[in-house]
Amino acid sequence: MLEKTDRSASKTTGEIAVDVAVIGAGPAGLTAAYLLTKAGKTVAVIEKDETYVGGISRTVEHEGYRFDIGGHRFFSKSQQVVDLWNEILPDDFIQRPRMSRIYYEGKFYSYPLRAFEALRNLGLWRSAMCMLSYGKAKVFPNREVKSFEDWTSNQFGKKLYSIFFKTYTEKVWGMPCNEMSADWAAQRIKGLSLWSAVVDGLKRSLGLNRLNDGSGKQAKTLLETFRYPRLGPGMMWEAARDKMVATGKGQLIMGAELKQLAADGNGGWRMTANGEDGDVVITAKDAISSAPMRQLAARLHPLPETTLEASNLKYRDFLTVALMIKSEDLFPDNWIYIHDSKVKVGRVQNFRSWSPEMVPDEDVACVGLEYFCFEGDGLWSMDDDDLVELAKKEMDILGLVSPDKVIGGAVVRQEKAYPVYDEDYAANVDAMRAEVEAKHPTLHLVGRNGMHRYNNQDHAMMTAMLTVENIIAGERVYDTWCVNEDAEYHEAGDEGAEKALPEGRKTVSADQAAALNSMRDVPERVSADGKKAA
Structure with a gap:
């Protein structure tokens, strides 16, 4: 594991009085705790994990090998977030090349797809079938x-759909493509067509994809590089933890899971957590929760009227099987998407491509196979040894590595990785949000699971940063629910393009809203009558 400090994680029991109690030591919780202690507030953070901080952004270590849980590119259009990253971890960022491709039947395809490359890789016969299928779709579209x-x-014809869209999409979301709404497809793949991909390929080959401003520069496409902590994303959050504790105003209690969060009748809170050595009780004026909204609702006292709605919120989970392989790196990508129905794995990370320091042996490749699942299903419940064997078998089926080259393996499970946006989620979230804001102005929901919103790391941080401003001001001067993320957010644009708010401004600026105020695309189900569920 990454280096720990004795002062960072106590086994405190008894009662602690602070200004703010924080549930969860992920990016949102630790961002809030660090900024509050900088501002002179006393803070106590509880974290149910006994070892790691960072939540889904933690870095897990096994025999010197470090694993990123899901892959975290450190890029943000918010200058405020970029500045905070630099403040917390000033000397440990490295610049890494960005590369992700699709792997299908033994060949790599650029992501996003390039039409000529895709057709060339598919071969003459299959390419002809794809083009015929595309032509049929244009002449006889489904009305x-x-x-x-x-x-x-x-949009692409049945053949290309089945190769490049169906398998991976169903692996990630756990539902058939014919049950996902067409509206989501239109948003997710907006502006993309086979014809536009062909035209783009021609422009690239002829050098015509230039800005029409006289500069001669290439038109902006995907990010080519990104910053990354040299020992993985957990390095950021361990540094935030240590800086928070070093102020003398903050403390972190590991291995402590929320048992009850009770309103004290005077606008404050009494939080009880199950610790290894007995219950921990924290009293505070304000409480910040990054715990799953469903879990928080069940443990609030008095019980919210919207507990039933919150209990219906759902989550998509996943697990990573890391394999250590006696071999050179198998591919240069940060990760590859597996579009193959013969295997269950959805994505394969190459940890050395994130940072060479995450893999201690130059002669060993270390990859992470990501399996999307639901907590308690067959994949989730498999023994670790069986999962390692499955991963070895599937790497062999894919033709990426022979099982006899694998010299070690480890499994990391990540529960509640993705909040599920089903037909009822918005109403359920809005109901609990409205009740919390009306009855408990000193209870603040932050982060991906705390708000049941499909945020990335920087957006989770932004919800915490605005929450801190609200606590310091003593009122909700910022609407933290404006912070969300578009599917294209990490694909293009300049880091820090949206500047920090001018000092003293109490409303979110237009520029900041443009960067943060759009809903990330996730599928909705088609209802029984064939329409998108309301």
Whole structure:
């Protein structure tokens, strides 16, 4: 594991009185705690994990090998977030090349797809079938477009849909493409068509993809590089933890899971957590929760009227099987997407491509196979040894590595990785949000699971940063629910393009809203009558 300090994680029991109690030591919780202690507030943070901080952004260590849980590129359009990263971890960022591709039947395809490359890799016969399928879709389109499958088949033809869209999408979301709404497909793949991909390929080959401003510069496409902590994302959050504790105003209690959060009748809170050595009780004026909204609702006292709605919120989980392989690196990508129905793995990370320091042996490749699942299902419940064997078998099926080259393996499970946006989630979230804001102005929901919003790391941090401003001001001067993320957020643009708010401003600026105020795309189900669920 990454280096720990004795002062960072106590086994405190008894009662602690602070200004602010924080649930969860992930990016949102630790961002809030660090900034509050800088401002002179006393803070106590509880974290149910006994070893790691950072939540889904932690870095897990096994025999000197470090694993990033999901892959975390450190890029943000918010200058405020970039400045905070630099403040917390000033000397340990490295610049890394960005590369992600699709792997299908033994060949790599650029991501996003490049039409000529895709057709060349598929071979003459299959390419011809793809083009015929595309032509058929254009001449005889499905007029009753209801689902992701309908929309994507119309756009690319049934053949290309089945190769490059169906398998991976179903692995990630755990539902058939013919049950996902067409509206989601239109948003997720907006502006993309086979014809536009062909035209773009021609422009690239002829050097015509230039800005029309006389500069001669290339048109902006995907980010080519990104910053990354040299020992993985957990390095950021361990540094935030240590800086928070070093102020003398903050403390972190590890291995402590929320048992009850009770309103004290005077606008404050009494939080009880189950610790290894007995209950920990924390009294505070304000409480910040990055715990899953469903979990918080069940442990609030008095019980919220919206507990039933919150209990219906759902999550998508995943696990990583890391393999140590006696071999050179298998591919240069940060990760590859597996579009192959013969295997269950959805994505494979190459940890050395994130940072060479995450893999201690130059003669060993270390990859992480990511399996999307639901907590308690067959994959989630498999023994670790069986999962390692499955990963070895699937790497062999894919033709990426022979099982006899694997010299070690480890499994990391990540529960509640993705809040599920089903047909009822928005109403359920809005109900609990409204009740919390009306009855408990000193209870603040932050982060991905705390708000049941599909945020990335920097957006989770922004919800915490605005929450801190609200606590210091003593009122909700910022609407933290404006912070969310568009699917293209990490794909293009300049880091820090949206500047920090001018000092003293109490509303979110137009520029900041443009960077942060759009809903990230996730699938919704088609209802029984064939329409998008309301």
